[in-house]
Amino acid sequence: MHHPVLLAQVIDGLDITPEKKYIDATIGEGGHVMAILRKGGCVLGIDADNRQLTYLQYLKEQYPRLTLIHGNFANIESIARENGFFPVDGILFDLGLSWEQLQSLGRGLSFKKYDEVLDMRLDLATDYTAADLLNKSSRSELNELFMRNAEEPASDRLAQEIMNVRRTHAINIVGDLVNIIRKVTPDSWEKTAVRIFQALRIEVNREFENLKAGLEGAKNVISKTGRIAVISFHSREDRIVKQFIQKNHLLPITKKAIPGSRDKSFERSAKLRIFSL
Numbered sequence: 001m002h003h004p005v006l007l008a009q010v011i012d013g014l015d016i017t018p019e020k021k022y023i024d025a026t027i028g029e030g031g032h033v034m035a036i037l038r039k040g041g042c043v044l045g046i047d048a049d050n051r052q053l054t055y056l057q058y059l060k061e062q063y064p065r066l067t068l069i070h071g072n073f074a075n076i077e078s079i080a081r082e083n084g085f086f087p088v089d090g091i092l093f094d095l096g097l098s099w100e101q102l103q104s105l106g107r108g109l110s111f112k113k114y115d116e117v118l119d120m121r122l123d124l125a126t127d128y129t130a131a132d133l134l135n136k137s138s139r140s141e142l143n144e145l146f147m148r149n150a151e152e153p154a155s156d157r158l159a160q161e162i163m164n165v166r167r168t169h170a171i172n173i174v175g176d177l178v179n180i181i182r183k184v185t186p187d188s189w190e191k192t193a194v195r196i197f198q199a200l201r202i203e204v205n206r207e208f209e210n211l212k213a214g215l216e217g218a219k220n221v222i223s224k225t226g227r228i229a230v231i232s233f234h235s236r237e238d239r240i241v242k243q244f245i246q247k248n249h250l251l252p253i254t255k256k257a258i259p260g261s262r263d264k265s266f267e268r269s270a271k272l273r274i275f276s277l
Contacts, residue, residue: 004031014090025073077217111193114175149199
């Protein structure tokens with residue numbers, strides 16, 4: 001099992017109480033949910049990646065208080081109501097990918113897996129892949145995508161080089177895209193690759209749109225005394241959460257976002273916001 005991000009802060013912030021109901025909207029490898037279950041909570045675990053849920057069947061056998069549902073947290077309100085989790089006492093959104101997904105999913109999520117196909121879908125029911133975006137989008141569309149999702153300084157140059165490469169061959173595997181990034185930003189290609197791969201994954205999986213819908217649904221199913229916790233790894237994700245809190249006049253449990261540990265590589269870019277109605 002991977003290391004759950006900001007585990008102690010999440011469990012403390014959600015104020016877990018035995019027999020009360022909680023939703024882990026991105027259950028992943030089950031690190032956070034295991035801690036909630038051990039404290040006696042009843043949990044609805046949701047994930048768009050069905051493989052994660054298959055892996056966690058063993059946990060369901062140990063804890064009958066766990067319900068596992070394949071779905072997208074954009075639909076959290078309907079999923080919660082259909083499964084008897086309304087109202088709920090706490091909701092967690094962990095917006096990061098698990099280590100297992102990066103290493104083993106085989107869909108081109110990591111820029112280090114050169115031979116993998118540029119798919120990036122977490123749910124195979126999604127309409128298009130990263131390769132589709134790279135091979136069918138116009139230069140202006142790619143430039144806008146990289147600016148919107150990654151605030152990438154080299155977005156226009158990258159978009160132009162993608163167009164140049166497409167004249168000779170399709171961009172289908174991770175290595176194809178990494179070669180483009182290395183050519184355009186040779187001195188900082190790894191940092192650029194992190195941003196570009198993240199930007200494509202966000203677009204393929206409609207992560208910003210789903211986050212907005214998920215937050216709205218969470219507001220509708222949380223109890224009056226319940227708490228919502230969101231762990232983000234991207235400046236725009238955190239901005240969406242912060243603006244949602246302000247727009248809906250919600251109550252932040254802490255004045256500022258709680259940062260991840262600088263000493264833990266998997267937490268360095270993490271920010272946790274906890275709020276209630």
